[in-house]
Amino acid sequence: MKILLMGNPNVGKSVFFNRLTGAKVTVSNYPGTTVDYSKGYMRLEDEDFEVIDVPGTFSLEPRDKAEEVAVKMFRENKDSVIIIVIDSVKLERGLYLALEIIEEGYPVIIALNMWDIAKRKNIQIDVEKLKDILGVPIIPTVAVSGKGIKKLASEIKRAFPADINKIVEMVGGIA
């Protein structure tokens, strides 16, 4: 089975990749570091998973080369579990992409990364409520320190597609 790491540019996908696979992919603090993709493997309860570090994208409608790669990877791997990495400080735009991915019917897990920075900026996110609305596992993480990674990995095998109609119902319809 495959695991795709997806999210906006510069949210920490490659740090997750390194944490999950033990690889050493270049990580730097500016957007667009991953323009090609990296592949690695991780073992979960005696089962091997292929992990793909997808370039950052704002949406599933590509606007540049890196986004084209991202969307192509996404479309070509229909049987994958998607780990959606969101910068907790930039929740709204992360959720925009997350909903697009959920709409396509993939099993997803959401990582609210950079949780420590959001806290420092006094940004409060009601994780339980978000879980209720989206109906998928949501885990606050700090990828650079490893916080939440184990919990995230433990959810991979249990990931399932969310019901977009139920989400629409939960938020009271489409505006």
Added chain:
Amino acid sequence: MRKKLSEMGYGEEGMVKRIDESLRDQLAGMGIRVGKKLKMATKQPIKGPVVITVDKSSISLGLGIADKVLVEVEK
């Protein structure tokens, strides 16, 4: 007072009133939509990009895009 995002001055704040149809999806993916509050953080000289603050995070936009966003600026 309404002005284009590209015409806002340093430190000016306002609320997004209208976004050109062709850019609506693209900007929504960046957390900018009608009703959103924003602040002009930096303007680069000579037709350079603008940097705005939305929801405590910075976003840079090309002038071509900033031209197509209409903002109600607070006095």
